[in-house]
Amino acid sequence: MDASQVRNVGRMLDSLDERDYASKGTKRPEHRAGASYQPEPDDDLSDEWDKRISSIVKKEFEDDDNSDVAGSSSGGAGDSFSNPDAWIQDNTQKRKISAGQEQEKRQRSDAFAQRIDNMKESDFKQAYMANVHGNQMRDASGLSALKRDQMGLVRKEAVDEKLYEDMMQQQNCPKYQKMLEARKKLPSYKMRDEIVDAVRDNQVVVISGETGCGKTTQVAQFLLEDAVADGQGSTCSIVCTQPRRISAISVAQRVADERGENLGKSVGYQIRLEATHPRPEGSILFCTTGIVLQWLQSDPLLSKVSHLVLDEIHERDMLSDFIIAIAKDLIKVRSDLKVILMSATLNAELFSEYFGGCPMLHIPGFTFPVKEFYLEDVIEMTRFKFEDEREVPIWVRKSNKHKDNEFEGMIAPYVRNLERSGKYSCHTLDELYKSTSEKLNLDLVLELLRSINRKEPGAVLVFLPGWADISKLHSLIQGDRSFSRSSHLVIPLHSLMPSVNQREVFNRPPPGVRKIVLATNIAETSITIDDIVYVINAGRIKMKNYDKEANLVTLLPEWVTLANARQRRGRAGRVQEGVCYHLYSRAREQLLDDYPLPEIQRTRLEEIILHVKILRLGSAKPFLAKLMMPPDPNVVDKSLEMLQAINALDESENLTPLGFHLARLPVDPLTGRMLLMAAIFSCVGPILTIASALSFKDPFSVPLGKERIVDEIKKKMSRGTKSDHLMLVNVYDGWEDAWRHREAREYCWDNFLSSAVLEQLRNMRRQFMGLLYEHKFVNSKDPQAAEANRNSDNIALVRAIITSGLYPNVARVLPQRGRPNPHKPRSIRTQYERRVSLHPKSVNEKEREYESPWLMYREKIKSSKVYIHDSSMVPNYPLLFFGRKLNYVDGVINVDDFVRVRCSRHVAHLVQSLRTQLDELLEYKISHPGVTRWNKSSKEGALLHTIVDLISSEKISSSQDNYDYYDDGDD
DNA sequence: GAGCACTGC
Numbered sequence: 001m002d003a004s005q006v007r008n009v010g011r012m013l014d015s016l017d018e019r020d021y022a023s024k025g026t027k028r029p030e031h032r033a034g035a036s037y038q039p040e041p042d043d044d045l046s047d048e049w050d051k052r053i054s055s056i057v058k059k060e061f062e063d064d065d066n067s068d069v070a071g072s073s074s075g076g077a078g079d080s081f082s083n084p085d086a087w088i089q090d091n092t093q094k095r096k097i098s099a100g101q102e103q104e105k106r107q108r109s110d111a112f113a114q115r116i117d118n119m120k121e122s123d124f125k126q127a128y129m130a131n132v133h134g135n136q137m138r139d140a141s142g143l144s145a146l147k148r149d150q151m152g153l154v155r156k157e158a159v160d161e162k163l164y165e166d167m168m169q170q171q172n173c174p175k176y177q178k179m180l181e182a183r184k185k186l187p188s189y190k191m192r193d194e195i196v197d198a199v200r201d202n203q204v205v206v207i208s209g210e211t212g213c214g215k216t217t218q219v220a221q222f223l224l225e226d227a228v229a230d231g232q233g234s235t236c237s238i239v240c241t242q243p244r245r246i247s248a249i250s251v252a253q254r255v256a257d258e259r260g261e262n263l264g265k266s267v268g269y270q271i272r273l274e275a276t277h278p279r280p281e282g283s284i285l286f287c288t289t290g291i292v293l294q295w296l297q298s299d300p301l302l303s304k305v306s307h308l309v310l311d312e313i314h315e316r317d318m319l320s321d322f323i324i325a326i327a328k329d330l331i332k333v334r335s336d337l338k339v340i341l342m343s344a345t346l347n348a349e350l351f352s353e354y355f356g357g358c359p360m361l362h363i364p365g366f367t368f369p370v371k372e373f374y375l376e377d378v379i380e381m382t383r384f385k386f387e388d389e390r391e392v393p394i395w396v397r398k399s400n401k402h403k404d405n406e407f408e409g410m411i412a413p414y415v416r417n418l419e420r421s422g423k424y425s426c427h428t429l430d431e432l433y434k435s436t437s438e439k440l441n442l443d444l445v446l447e448l449l450r451s452i453n454r455k456e457p458g459a460v461l462v463f464l465p466g467w468a469d470i471s472k473l474h475s476l477i478q479g480d481r482s483f484s485r486s487s488h489l490v491i492p493l494h495s496l497m498p499s500v501n502q503r504e505v506f507n508r509p510p511p512g513v514r515k516i517v518l519a520t521n522i523a524e525t526s527i528t529i530d531d532i533v534y535v536i537n538a539g540r541i542k543m544k545n546y547d548k549e550a551n552l553v554t555l556l557p558e559w560v561t562l563a564n565a566r567q568r569r570g571r572a573g574r575v576q577e578g579v580c581y582h583l584y585s586r587a588r589e590q591l592l593d594d595y596p597l598p599e600i601q602r603t604r605l606e607e608i609i610l611h612v613k614i615l616r617l618g619s620a621k622p623f624l625a626k627l628m629m630p631p632d633p634n635v636v637d638k639s640l641e642m643l644q645a646i647n648a649l650d651e652s653e654n655l656t657p658l659g660f661h662l663a664r665l666p667v668d669p670l671t672g673r674m675l676l677m678a679a680i681f682s683c684v685g686p687i688l689t690i691a692s693a694l695s696f697k698d699p700f701s702v703p704l705g706k707e708r709i710v711d712e713i714k715k716k717m718s719r720g721t722k723s724d725h726l727m728l729v730n731v732y733d734g735w736e737d738a739w740r741h742r743e744a745r746e747y748c749w750d751n752f753l754s755s756a757v758l759e760q761l762r763n764m765r766r767q768f769m770g771l772l773y774e775h776k777f778v779n780s781k782d783p784q785a786a787e788a789n790r791n792s793d794n795i796a797l798v799r800a801i802i803t804s805g806l807y808p809n810v811a812r813v814l815p816q817r818g819r820p821n822p823h824k825p826r827s828i829r830t831q832y833e834r835r836v837s838l839h840p841k842s843v844n845e846k847e848r849e850y851e852s853p854w855l856m857y858r859e860k861i862k863s864s865k866v867y868i869h870d871s872s873m874v875p876n877y878p879l880l881f882f883g884r885k886l887n888y889v890d891g892v893i894n895v896d897d898f899v900r901v902r903c904s905r906h907v908a909h910l911v912q913s914l915r916t917q918l919d920e921l922l923e924y925k926i927s928h929p930g931v932t933r934w935n936k937s938s939k940e941g942a943l944l945h946t947i948v949d950l951i952s953s954e955k956i957s958s959s960q961d962n963y964d965y966y967d968d969g970d971d
Numbered sequence: 972g973a974g975c976a977c978t979g980c
Binding site (some may be wrong): 010243245288289290293294295298315318319465466468494495496505521524526542543544555557599607662664695696706767769839840843845861863864869 | 972973974975976977978979980
């Protein structure tokens with residue numbers, strides 16, 4: 001802050017308590033719902049808030065000369081100079097003085113009541129109170145406390161008749177008849193009566209079956225046809241969930257075809273931002289699991305659903321597991337609701353047991369037989385020779401010690417057995433005795449591909465762990481003369497490559513050409529290639545995991561599970577008999593786990609906890625403990641702590657008003673907070689883009705071999721901002737611009753962008769803006785609305801809003817030691833990791849000069865190193881205004897014991913005063929949603945103007961002086 | 972110097 005800024009801020013702060021409002025002391029009109037709402041001037045500042053601000057400002061300026069701003073002399077630095085996060089502090093203080101638990105409980109509910117009392121009457125207050133009270137009741141008395149306030153499924157005889165006649169007519173139509181012939185060939189069709197009877201006689205049924213049995217397309221149809229034939233069509237409304245958007249659409253289309261209809265009659269689908277709804281009665285809706293989760297917010301009993309079919313639940317994704325637990329409670333209240341759980345055969349019992357041993361039906365699958373070979377067979381076949389163990393450096397051998405034990409204990413004895421059997425050659429046995437035979441070896445894959453080359457025609461699918469291996473194997477094949485371009489079509493397949501959206505991978509190649517697909521586990525479930533005959537299972541899979549000890553997300557290759565191996569094998573037998581090569585021995589197979597850990601045990605739980613809260617399912621821990629395979633309670637605690645730290649939950653685990661907003665936004669809590677702040681600070685445009693890209697995916701699509709070029713494009717698009725997030729804003733704005741000039745296609749092509757992703761981002765921006773409008777933070781649904789964008793061109797402010805969203809994900813670029821070296825990456829650390837690296841895809845990875853040492857990031861993942869995947873350089877003020885707890889000691893402002901900024905006591909004092917008031921204002925705005933008014937004569941306007949002016953005036957280069965002194969660099 | 976895969980009224 002320079003001298004004139006200090007004067008201005010001081011004047012502004014002084015004026016806050018001198019200002020008198022015409023409306024002061026008079027009762028103000030209440031907020032009204034609906035689009036016509038126009039806020040009265042100063043409507044958002046209650047008398048009480050007014051008084052509070054005044055007293056704080058007054059007190060601090062009176063005490064200016066004799067108070068210790070640093071607060072360090074009293075030892076309670078945090079108390080006198082801290083973020084007045086009123087709720088947390090209220091509760092903590094009350095906790096300190098309360099003696100018994102009962103008293104504490106009363107105190108807490110007093111604090112809660114106080115908080116509610118302080119809120120002005122509004123639609124928001126009503127909705128908020130209803131939620132929190134509902135949750136507290138649910139805690140005590142369970143779901144049955146919910147009253148069924150509307151009957152969703154009322155029988156209408158006229159409709160029943162009409163549906164019946166329609167069906168009769170439909171069944172006589174030749175198109176339907178023809179499709180029926182095909183349906184009758186499916187294994188599931190032969191079990192039609194059993195399925196219908198089981199569902200009729202039981203509330204919950206598990207149906208298991210392998211791919212090709214037709215359960216996904218048939219079961220819902222059987223149930224619908226039975227209901228209509230029975231004259232009950234009007235009360236039959238079937239919802240069938242799918243884990244993926246694409247399968248929801250394609251299954252719906254397929255079923256409509258089978259019925260000789262277009263989508264929108266008896267069959268429809270709904271996914272995020274896209275739907276073709278079927279008629280309301282006598283119908284089937286295919287939707288993603290997330291859609292049902294969102295319905296539950298407004299209709300906790302799913303009162304308009306007669307049959308809930310949960311498909312593909314063996315995949316154990318988090319949302320399926322969560323909805324299964326909700327369904328288990330739901331059936332107690334909805335005795336008329338039928339739940340059908342559909343899974344692969346392997347773990348069907350688990351689901352049945354969870355529902356008290358409900359009946360299970362098994363549908364045999366229909367696939368062609370697949371012959372399986374293991375590593376020993378592949379070596380025998382190819383005469384492949386592994387690297388000698390002696391060639392492996394000693395330190396690598398040592399670091400693999402425990403693996404060696406597994407090898408010595410299980411693999412070696414197995415090979416000795418093989419030796420006795422005499423089935424394999426000495427060469428093979430020698431190779432198997434090498435522990436290097438257990439490493440992923442791309443030369444072996446290449447050798448195997450060569451030998452497949454000599455076999456009958458048929459496409460090959462190779463399962464590899466990730467991008468690097470796909471890339472290496474691709475190069476090996478291209479450089480090998482036995483794979484001529486004219487007779488081989490090699491297609492890499494990875495979610496970040498453009499090939500996933502191209503037809504080529506599905507097409508049958510011309511005669512004489514062999515298709516070889518190099519894929520990740522994307523080809524296990526998401527992408528199905530029909531003409532595969534040979535599968536190579538390299539045996540490894542990358543999975544995201546949460547390491548709770550290190551509090552780190554990891555992405556590391558692991559052995560596949562038997563379930564993965566089975567699924568991979570199945571990919572070979574879709575059109576004819578197939579062959580599957582597993583690149584591990586039969587002994588290793590014995591050591592593989594049966595299934596992957598369910599997703600809920602591998603991730604942090606912040607979002608799912610907010611779902612528990614918004615769905616009024618009571619306390620997080622007891623509810624999550626009811627899941628089929630509950631998450632680790634310590635991880636629940638960690639996630640609860642995080643939600644309390646960002647002030648989304650209070651000490652009693654109630655949603656705060658902020659938490660209530662965050663839980664209703666379809667994004668993770670940090671992104672949600674960024675959106676709310678963007679609305680309050682009127683810079684929605686860029687933040688809508690950033691939030692969309694963070695919660696969906698970045699729009700770049702990188703062909704193999706073009707990595708460098710794409711890196712350069714990103715760097716250029718970042719225009720020197722040193723921010724991946726602002727780079728995305730430029731990319732998106734450039735696309736919108738190109739769109740207006742009808743050049744979007746060229747723009748995407750030239751810049752390696754996916755237009756499908758950009759279109760989804762555009763829709764998500766609209767959706768987010770719509771939600772901010774519904775929640776009354778902006779007064780237009782249009783992402784371009786002038787009022788909500790008055791500060792969108794202020795890059796410094798946008799950086800601050802990024803900070804407010806992503807905090808506490810902040811890293812520090814350490815000062816360089818000695819002479820600057822442009823080739824050496826700068827050392828970076830976070831509060832808890834001494835050393836992290838910028839991911840090479842980040843525009844900052846090659847950056848050596850940082851005008852400010854602070855980088856905000858969204859994702860930090862441990863793979864080969866601990867990588868920060870995305871980053872934005874931000875200056876000091878955003879951290880002072882949007883960090884958590886401030887503290888001033890010895891000429892340094894300290895934010896949460898990590899961020900430190902040198903400044904004079906006087907400036908520190910001003911910052912603290914501003915910060916105190918900003919927090920009060922934000923708390924008020926969050927609990928009294930309304931459009932920000934920037935009129936400087938309003939208190940809100942005066943304060944926000946001052947803060948925005950300060951943030952935008954900070955010369956980013958000057959902050960260099962503020963951190964060079966701070967030399968705890970430990971690189 | 973590197974990115975398993977999904978999803979949201």
